[in-house]
Amino acid sequence: MKRIVILAAAIFLFSSFIQEPSFQIAKLKYKGGGDWYANRTALPNLIEFCNDNLETNIDPVDAVVESSSIDIFNYPYVYMTGHGNVVFTDDDADNLRKYLVSGGFLHIDDNYGLDKFIRPQMKRVFPELEFVELPFEHEIYQKPFRFEAGLPKIHEHDGKPPQGFGLIYKGRLVCFYDTECDLGNGWEDQGIYNDSEATRQKALKMGANIIHYVFTH
Secondary structure, three states: OHHHHHHHHHHHHHHHOOOOOOEOOEEEEOEOOOOOOOOOOHHHHHHHHHHHHOOOOEOOOOEEEEOOOHHHHHOOEEEEEEOOOOEOOHHHHHHHHHHHHOOOEEEEEEOOOOHHHHHHHHHHHOOOOOOEEOOOOOHHHOOOOOOOOOOOOOOOOOOOOOEEEEEEEOOEEEEEEEEOOOHHHHHOOHHHHOOOHHHHHHHHHHHHHHHHHHHHO
C-alpha cells in the first residue's frame, strides 16, 4: 500500500510540471475546390521549431477551421495555402473580417497558382484595402531572425523573386501573404521535397518570425 501511495505521489508531482499548451494554431479550410489541405506536415514542423527555439508553448497538433466557423476565434494564427480555386461566400467573408479586425491573423502561403484566386476573394473580406508589399525593413523580417532581403526563396517555379504583401487595417497588419516563395513547402518533412537543411532552416526561421510577430502585436 505504501509503495502505491508513493507511486501515486510521484505521478502527481511529475504531471504538475507538465504544462498544457497555451494555444493552438489552425489551417483554413475554404470552398472552391482548391487544395486547402496541402502542406500536411508544414504546421507541425513549424510548431516544433517555435516551441524549441522561441520557447512558445503551442499545441503540437494543428487544427482545421472552416472560413465561416465561429471556432476561428479560438486561433490567434490561421494558415492558408493551396494551388487552386478559392471561393469565400458572404458568410465566409464576413466571418473572416470579424476575426481579423478582432485581433486574429491570417497567413496566406501561395503554394504556386493561388494568386489569381486569393486576391479577389480577399477583396470581398476587405473591399477598402489593397495588398501592399512590405519593405525589407519591416519588423516581420527582422525578429527574432534577420532577413535583410525579405522572404527567402524556397522553390524556384517561375524564377521570380519572392514577395511578401500585407493587408493593414487601422495601422495593424492583419494578413501576411507570401508569393513566389513556397514558404510552407520549406516547413515540410525533409523527404517530401528533398530541400537542403539550410533551405529548410531559412523557411522555418521565417515562419518563426511570423509567429513571433503575431504574438508581439
